[in-house]
Amino acid sequence: MNNFMNDQEWEKYLKSKVEEFEFPYNDQYWQEVQKRLPQKKQKSFRFEWSIGILALLVLTFGSLWFIFNTNDNTDELIQKHFYHKPILPKNIIEKNSDFSSKKQNENIFSPKIQLENKNTNYKQFSNNFLKSKSSLEKSLIARKKSAELLVNKEKIAAICKTILIYKALKINAQKYIPLENAQEFVFQLEALNTKKLLSQNNNELNLLNIEKTQKEHPYIEKKIKWGLGSGFISSRFTGDKNLFFRQFISAHLEYPISTKIFIQSLPQISFGNTLNIGSQNSKIFALHLPFEIAYHQYRYSLAAGLQYDYFFLNTEQKQSLNTSRILSSFAFESQYHQFKLRLAGQYSLNNLSKWSNVQKEWRFLVGLYYIFLSK
Amino acid sequence: MKITKELIKECANGNQQSISQMYKLLFSPMMRICYRYASCKDDAIIYLNNAFIRIIEKISLYDENQPFEAWAYKVTVNSVLNDLKKDKTWRQKMEALEDYENLIPDKQFDAFQNHELTSQEIMDLLQKLPEPGKTILNLQVFEGYSHKEIAQLLGISEENSRWHLHKVKNMLKIQLQTFFFNLEAI
Numbered sequence: 218m219n220n221f222m223n224d225q226e227w228e229k230y231l232k233s234k235v236e237e238f239e240f241p242y243n244d245q246y247w248q249e250v251q252k253r254l255p256q257k258k259q260k261s262f263r264f265e266w267s268i269g270i271l272a273l274l275v276l277t278f279g280s281l282w283f284i285f286n287t288n289d290n291t292d293e294l295i296q297k298h299f300y301h302k303p304i305l306p307k308n309i310i311e312k313n314s315d316f317s318s319k320k321q322n323e324n325i326f327s328p329k330i331q332l333e334n335k336n337t338n339y340k341q342f343s344n345n346f347l348k349s350k351s352s353l354e355k356s357l358i359a360r361k362k363s364a365e366l367l368v369n370k371e372k373i374a375a376i377c378k379t380i381l382i383y384k385a386l387k388i389n390a391q392k393y394i395p396l397e398n399a400q401e402f403v404f405q406l407e408a409l410n411t412k413k414l415l416s417q418n419n420n421e422l423n424l425l426n427i428e429k430t431q432k433e434h435p436y437i438e439k440k441i442k443w444g445l446g447s448g449f450i451s452s453r454f455t456g457d458k459n460l461f462f463r464q465f466i467s468a469h470l471e472y473p474i475s476t477k478i479f480i481q482s483l484p485q486i487s488f489g490n491t492l493n494i495g496s497q498n499s500k501i502f503a504l505h506l507p508f509e510i511a512y513h514q515y516r517y518s519l520a521a522g523l524q525y526d527y528f529f530l531n532t533e534q535k536q537s538l539n540t541s542r543i544l545s546s547f548a549f550e551s552q553y554h555q556f557k558l559r560l561a562g563q564y565s566l567n568n569l570s571k572w573s574n575v576q577k578e579w580r581f582l583v584g585l586y587y588i589f590l591s592k
Numbered sequence: 593m594k595i596t597k598e599l600i601k602e603c604a605n606g607n608q609q610s611i612s613q614m615y616k617l618l619f620s621p622m623m624r625i626c627y628r629y630a631s632c633k634d635d636a637i638i639y640l641n642n643a644f645i646r647i648i649e650k651i652s653l654y655d656e657n658q659p660f661e662a663w664a665y666k667v668t669v670n671s672v673l674n675d676l677k678k679d680k681t682w683r684q685k686m687e688a689l690e691d692y693e694n695l696i697p698d699k700q701f702d703a704f705q706n707h708e709l710t711s712q713e714i715m716d717l718l719q720k721l722p723e724p725g726k727t728i729l730n731l732q733v734f735e736g737y738s739h740k741e742i743a744q745l746l747g748i749s750e751e752n753s754r755w756h757l758h759k760v761k762n763m764l765k766i767q768l769q770t771f772f773f774n775l776e777a778i
Contacts, residue, residue, distance in 0.1 A: 224761075228733050231714060235734065238711035240623040240636075247615050250641045254611065255649060 595660050604651045615644055621661065622668050628718050628730050629672045643671035669735055673727070673745060682723055709768075717767050725760025728753055 595617055602610035622640050630636035647667050654663055676682045721729065724746065731737040731745065732753075739753045746753070 227761075227765075231718075231733060234709060234711045234714040235624055235628065235718075236711075238624050238627065238715050239620055240627065242616060242619050246619070246637060246641065247612055249637075250615060250644055251608070251612070253641070253645055254608075255606075255645075 597656065600651065600654065600656075600660060603648060611648060614648075618644065618647070618661075618664055621665065625665060625668050625734075626672055627715055628734065629676065629727060631719060639672045639675050640668075642675055643668040646671045669731075676723075676727065709771075713771070717764060717771065720767065721760055721764060724748070725756040725763070728756045729760050729764070732757055 595614065599610050599614060603614050619640070622643060623636060626636040626639040626643065627633070630639055647664050650667060654660065718726065718729075727746065728742055731742045732739070737745070739750045739757075742748075742753045743750045748756075
């Protein structure tokens with residue numbers, strides 16, 4: 218046994234012996250292991266993903282619910298508060314109890330305006346509309362369409378002083394100062410003048426009544442909360458107190474709109490002259506601006522509707538009112554909100570880079586949270 | 593039958609049949625490892641099963657450029673060491689130095705040349721060795737770890753590792769001599 222203590226051989230011997238070792242396999246061992254094995258893996262479906270997908274689904278369905286189940290009675294409310302509400306003082310209407318039938322036989326448009334409106338569709342629509350006995354009860358959409366046709370006529374717009382100022386500014390002022398600031402300034406002045414003018418004579422058509430009604434709108438409180446929440450988020454996460462955010466907060470504070478109107482205004486959002494929401498990268502813009510746009514779309518339609526209603530008055534009634542002043546007010550209202558529509562688009566474009574630098578995804582989600590909270 | 597890449601992929605996908613097949617293929621080589629470290633057959637089975645579950649759990653981390661068996665054996669050794677470390681008595685034994693009998697093997701004993709030991713007999717002798725020398729012997733002789741690596745793995749000093757190895761080798765030789773002496777006596 219001289220080699221017994223040779224470590225290398227000794228280890229070799231051990232290794233070879235161990236390699237020969239065979240332990241009998243038993244299925245029982247496998248059954249024990251099988252119970253403890255992890256479940257079959259789902260390659261692409263992990264826990265984090267499932268949570269993310271679940272959150273996405275909740276947000277999607279929540280948003281859909283918010284859009285489609287909110288303010289379903291908007292049309293009813295609008296008709297109740299605005300369109301069925303006489304725009305003229307009661308004493309004038311009472312004097313003309315056969316108001317609608319008279320309109321059928323009368324040429325309600327001044328000859329000058331009629332000549333200018335050579336649009337066949339408009340004429341057809343107007344004639345059909347006037348021939349119907351229940352013309353004043355036509356649907357909201359029909360009234361809006363016809364009103365838009367009227368307001369878009371250049372000649373009608375031309376009689377409004379505010380439009381002239383607007384056009385002048387658009388040409389000249391933009392060389393020296395940002396266009397939107399100049400326009401905003403002029404419109405603010407005009408708004409003050411209009412309010413002052415209208416408040417002087419409450420017997421005339423008074424747009425302030427509309428504002429009062431809007432304040433009493435059942436959804437205004439929720440919208441104020443929404444606006445406050447959004448404003449808070451904006452200042453909290455950006456700290457940027459520029460014009461946009463002030464606009465952002467103030468615009469939301471006065472929202473009396475419903476999401477249904479927003480949906481109705483989607484075509485304009487998509488195909489408007491200056492607006493292209495689809496091009497925005499920032500989701501908060503996509504969230505905020507449609508509401509802003511919808512609001513102004515709504516106010517624009519309202520003004521246009523009032524403008525349209527004006528043409529149902531007979532000559533006597535028209536003479537009893539300050540025609541140019543009222544038309545100017547209507548046109549001002551409609552043009553002002555058209556301007557605001559464009560402004561919303563401009564803001565979105567101007568501030569796009571600022572928004573994209575902040576945690577927009579996070580802000581978007583928190584924004585949604587506040588919106589739901591405001592409900 | 594060999595462990596193929598397809599089999600590994602199927603195991604990674606959680607195919608029970610493939611995992612079962614893999615278990616059968618790895619059973620013997622893994623048992624050779626686990627049996628050496630364990631103090632009895634039942635412990636060896638427990639170590640083996642734990643190690644196999646670990647292999648299946650970590651199979652997605654396996655680098656295809658390396659031989660699978662080598663990777664699996666390394667995972668097995670690590671798993672067994674983890675299991676050993678969980679045992680409080682094993683950790684206490686790591687610090688103790690009295691377990692080895694202070695004997696010197698008889699250099700003149702030559703019965704070794706006259707008798708062929710079976711692998712089962714060798715394994716049984718290995719199992720009976722005291723800790724931590726047994727683990728150090730396994731790591732050093734069978735797994736090829738250096739004393740530095742062993743020291744890091746077990747949390748002891750290199751000198752301590754050397755000392756344990758020397759003692760346990762002596763002990764194994766004495767046990768062998770005793771074994772042969774008994775054989776001759778019979």
